[in-house]
Each structure stands twice: as structure tokens, then as C-alpha cells.
Amino acid sequence: HDVGAVGGPILVGFDQPTLWYAGGVIRRLTGTVRQSHSEVDASSRHEVGFVPGTAIAVRADAWFEINGFNTSYFLYNEDIDLCLRLHRNGRRLLFEPGMSCLHDLGETTGSSHRSALYLEQITRTRLRPFRPRAYQIYLGAVHTLYNIARILRLFLRHGRSARTQIRAIIRGHIGALAEVIQPR
Structure with missing residues (x-):
């Protein structure tokens, strides 16, 4: 029960889908994220530093422990905030290769x-x-x-x-x- 959230491969591009997310880390030195685009990473279950809000499944008990998304965010980084709060509560984040989605990256906000x-x-x-x-x-x-x-x-x-x-x-x-x- 220590898993807080799970995400899987995120593909972009409808004509020729390309792997956009196969796990990632939050770099503490710079406060930035680094996403894996590796097919090897995309094929195995592993622990990750964050899961993009594009396609995230959060355990209900973990969600209520941290009161869900912080509503003070208008756009962007609300998923990083959620993942960091899950970590602070002792929850792990997992990448699950069987949980994939196709994302229309950037079409809403440019x-x-x-x-x-x-x-x-x-x-x-x-x-x-x-x-x-x-x-x-x-x-x-x-x-x-x-x-x-x-x-x-x-x-x-x-x-x-x-x-x-x-x-x-x-x-x-x-x-x-x-x-x-x-x-x-």
C-alpha cells in the first residue's frame, strides 16, 4: 500500500506515434524534470520520480491523504506538486508499461x-x-x-x-x- 500513483508510456503524434514519456526523475540540483524516451524503460515496471498529469492513476487513499491537486495552479507543474507531496507522504510512484495513452501534446495551450x-x-x-x-x-x-x-x-x-x-x-x-x- 505504499504506492501512491502509477503512469505508463505516453505517446505523441497521431500519424506516427512517438514515445514521449517512459518514466522520469526530478533533478534536485536544478528543480527540473528529465523524462526518459527509452523503449527499454517503456517495457518494464519501475519506480519513477514523477508521473505526468496527462495520464496518472492515483490511489484513492493517497489522493485523500494529500487533498488531491493543489487548486492554486492554473497551468503546469500541478502534477509535479502532486507527485512531490505523495513522496513526502511516503508514497512511491510507479511506471506501468501496460498503461499507455496517446497525447495531443500542446494543442490546448500552444x-x-x-x-x-x-x-x-x-x-x-x-x-x-x-x-x-x-x-x-x-x-x-x-x-x-x-x-x-x-x-x-x-x-x-x-x-x-x-x-x-x-x-x-x-x-x-x-x-x-x-x-x-x-x-x-
């Missing part, structure tokens, strides 16, 4: 095209799932450097035509830092 909505929201909620507050402050510094690099890359690749995306990243990062700085 994430597949890095829309301004996607960039702002993914940036705004990136620090929120992590505890304690001192760790969030550390990640805020790490993500400040990361976002400067993202902005420079966008500008160097696209020049002034990337203004909308750059502004979205800045708005999102300011929002993320404000959440970390404000007292709880």
Missing part, C-alpha cells in the same frame, strides 16, 4: 509551439512545488540564470520577433520569484 501562455505559466509555476522555502530561494537563483539564458537564446535566434515570448518568460519569472519572496 505549448508545442512555445506560445506566450505556455512560456509564462510554465515559468510562473516552476518553483512552487518545492519545499522548504530555503530550497525555493536557491532554485529562484538557479532559474534566474536559466531564464536569462532562455531569453538570450530567443533573442539571438529570433531578434525582435521574440518580444512576446521574452515578455512572457519575464512575467512568469517575476511571478515565480514573488511567490517565493512573499511570506506564507
Whole structure:
């Protein structure tokens, strides 16, 4: 009964489905996720660091222990938050190869095209799932450097035509830092 949630292979692309998720980890040093795209990983049951909200099955008792999804999230990282809270409650997360789904990645929010909505929201909620507050402050510094690099890359690749995306990243990062700085 220590399993909190289970997920399986997630495929993207209706014409020629491609493996998008075969398990993954949360990198503590950077507060980012790393997904496996390995067919070998996709074929075996194993413990994972997170399960995407795209297709997650959560045990009812585990769900009620942590009060389900945190409703303060608008878009993105609510699944990371849920998985971290399950971990903190002593629950394991498993990858089950027989539980697969086909995902229409990014069609609702434009994430597949890095829309301004996607960039702002993914940036705004990136620090929120992590505890304690001192760790969030550390990640805020790490993500400040990361976002400067993202902005420079966008500008160097696209020049002034990337203004909308750059502004979205800045708005999102300011929002993320404000959440970390404000007292709880």
C-alpha cells in the first residue's frame, strides 16, 4: 500500500506515434524534470520520480491523504506538486508499461509551439512545488540564470520577433520569484 500513483508510456503524434514519456526523475540540483524516451524503460515496471498529469492513476487513499491537486495552479507543474507531496507522504510512484495513452501534446495551450501562455505559466509555476522555502530561494537563483539564458537564446535566434515570448518568460519569472519572496 505504499504506492501512491502509477503512469505508463505516453505517446505523441497521431500519424506516427512517438514515445514521449517512459518514466522520469526530478533533478534536485536544478528543480527540473528529465523524462526518459527509452523503449527499454517503456517495457518494464519501475519506480519513477514523477508521473505526468496527462495520464496518472492515483490511489484513492493517497489522493485523500494529500487533498488531491493543489487548486492554486492554473497551468503546469500541478502534477509535479502532486507527485512531490505523495513522496513526502511516503508514497512511491510507479511506471506501468501496460498503461499507455496517446497525447495531443500542446494543442490546448500552444505549448508545442512555445506560445506566450505556455512560456509564462510554465515559468510562473516552476518553483512552487518545492519545499522548504530555503530550497525555493536557491532554485529562484538557479532559474534566474536559466531564464536569462532562455531569453538570450530567443533573442539571438529570433531578434525582435521574440518580444512576446521574452515578455512572457519575464512575467512568469517575476511571478515565480514573488511567490517565493512573499511570506506564507
